[in-house]
Amino acid sequence: MRIAVIGPGALGTFMAALFAGENELVLLGRREMELEQVEVRGRTNIVSKIRYSTDLGELEGVELGILCTKSYDTRCAMEMIHGHMGSDTSLLSLQNGLNNEAVMTEYLGDDRVMGGVTTHGFMRTEDGKVVHTGTGYTVIGRYPGGVSSMVDRVAGIFNLAGLPVEVTDNIYGHIWNKVIVNSGINPLTALTGLKNGEVIRIPHLQWLMETVCREGANVARHEVELTGEEPAHCAAVVARATAENVSSMLQDVRNRRRTEIDCINGAIIEAGARVGVETPFNRCLYSLVKALESSYL
Ligand code: PAF
Secondary structure: OEEEEEOOOHHHHHHHHHHOOOOEEEEEOOOOOOOOEEEEEEOOOEEEEOEEEOOHHHHOOOOEEEEOOOHHHHHHHHHHHHHHOOOOOEEEEOOOOOOHHHHHHHHHOOOOEEEEEEOOEEEEEEOOEEEEEEOOOEEEEEOOOOOOHHHHHHHHHHHHHOOOOEEOOOHHHHHHHHHHHHHHHHHHHHHHOOOOOHHHHOHHHHHHHHHHHHHHHHHHOOOOOOOOOOHHHHHHHHHHHOOOOOOHHHHHHHOOOOOOHHHOHHHHHHHHHHHOOOOHHHHHHHHHHHHHHHOOO
16 A cells, blocks of 8 residues: 655654555655664564655655644644645544544545544654554544444554554544543653653552543543543553553653643643533643743743
8 A cells, every 4th residue: 555654753653664564655754854764662673664755745646644743733734735635545643632633624524534543652762763662552443433444444454564453433432532541641741750650650640640531531421422441441551551651741841842732631621611511630730731831942
């Protein structure tokens, strides 16, 4: 399959390494860099020759785009890429955050947008190099729900490449679930400087994580049917599975970058206001992360 991975961060670099072997792959980014090879170490070990480009003309003839930018860049990425995408190109989001797919459908319509979540932990060490720090699960589906033959085909390609993927007819429920998991783990790690596993090892943090997750779940239930176990339990499972991971939000803070707090806890606060559910714990974590960000941005 002709695949374009958009965004050369930790997740995008991993995806490029995964798909480069059996597919015709291009990794797209905004920054000029000499990148001919990508390397994954840790739970997975892959070294792949790839083509990296800043030329959006590379999207011509691509059957599958995988959007791996930061969630606050989704609209900007869509503005840049949608005009270069053929009418047969489908786009899958594997980003953190609640509203990426909704933005994608504004540009592409419903039929070509797939949503996805992954709870694997990745850490980018330098351009083209990532460590796979925690094993999780990956789910994809037609957005906002239902089935499609393209989703089945894409799942087959993921499985063939060695990353097990489940297909769902309720991807919006999974996206909400992952956002709630992130709302509990990411700000707490970003604010304390601790790895994911500490969030369930230190009782004060575990209490806070569970409380924030329950609050998010109360909001979500007004909008969607949540999937699987209670989100607070899911967050504990993900924190355990990615115990050695430096969360993406802590990586952002350490690198003095903007965080994804707006698209995670910020999105839960917004949804809470929409459906009339108070979100004081999410507001508190949101404000603290915003204050931390403003100390260096
Ligand atoms: O944002 C992250 O870091 C990841 O989504 C997760 C699953 C919390 C692992 O660190």
